[in-house]
């Protein structure tokens with residue numbers, strides 16, 4: 001694949017010290033994880049407000065659990081793709097590197113990335129709504145399952161109207177304000193507060209690059225938009241960084 005790099009982007013790649021990669025569902029699409037929006041997205045078949053809110057869970061915990069069991073089955077079978085591996089490799093190419101993801105699938109960690117900021121939680125963990133205890137069981141006798149305290153267990157993900165994990169969102173804004181370069185990859189840029197990270201980085205002087213198969217809500221603010229699959233474009237960018245920095249592949 002051939003990608004045109006602007007002179008300015010090449011200079012940024014050569015000089016950048018602090019780099020942030022912020023990812024959404026699109027980076028996992030090539031692994032077989034469905035995205036949320038768009039033609040084949042989950043929200044075409046399922047209604048977000050009936051599944052991804054605490055009110056929905058309280059009203060019908062069984063349906064919400066069945067939906068998450070269905071998605072866990074998909075996620076348990078799949079593997080990271082070249083996009084996840086390229087992000088993991090980037091960590092070794094810059095002085096300070098941060099990965100922030102809206103994804104709950106854990107694929108960045110599986111690809112070898114350490115210290116991933118998971119803004120919307122992780123689908124593999126459960127949490128008791130009463131005592132807050134974490135639960136990592138994969139099989140349950142009853143659905144919805146109960147905690148040892150008698151409270152209901154829920155997936156440890158962030159639903160609409162819920163606060164993001166405090167440490168995670170604070171860290172995400174902090175590194176976005178201090179980075180030289182931010183990549184926004186495979187996100188529609190619709191869901192807040194994650195969608196504010198690229199404009200925040202831009203306002204604080206960073207060069208912002210978007211990788212997506214189509215234009216998004218964020219395209220108009222970015223310095224460079226690469227249109228295509230993140231599983232092809234990210235490895236290409238990694239090769240370019242190595243070439244610029246004289247590192248052998």
Ligand code: BJW
Nearest residue numbers: 024025026035036037102160161186187188191192229230
């Ligand atoms: C490829 C590709 C390939 C495909 N290569 N690209 C300000 C204004 C308006 C509303 C709000 C606001 N602030 C807060 C809100 C409310 C709300 C919100 O943002 N609503 C919007 C819909 C408008 N936000 C919240 O409620 C958040 N909480 C919060 O703000 O708390 C404070 C607060 C509380 C109460 C009141 C007010 C404030 C919480 C948001 C939680 C989101 N949760 C979900 C579900 C997680 C659990 C689960 O997985 O089930 O998170 S929703 C869903 O969307 C999921 C995702 O992480 C999130 C983002 O989706 P993403 O990743 O962008 O995916 P898609 O599908 O949208 O896009 C995929 C992209 O990939 C596309 O662009 C494709 O083109 C591309 N692509 N293949 C590259 N191969």
Ligand code: ZN
Nearest residue numbers: 128131147149
């Ligand atoms: Zn409990």
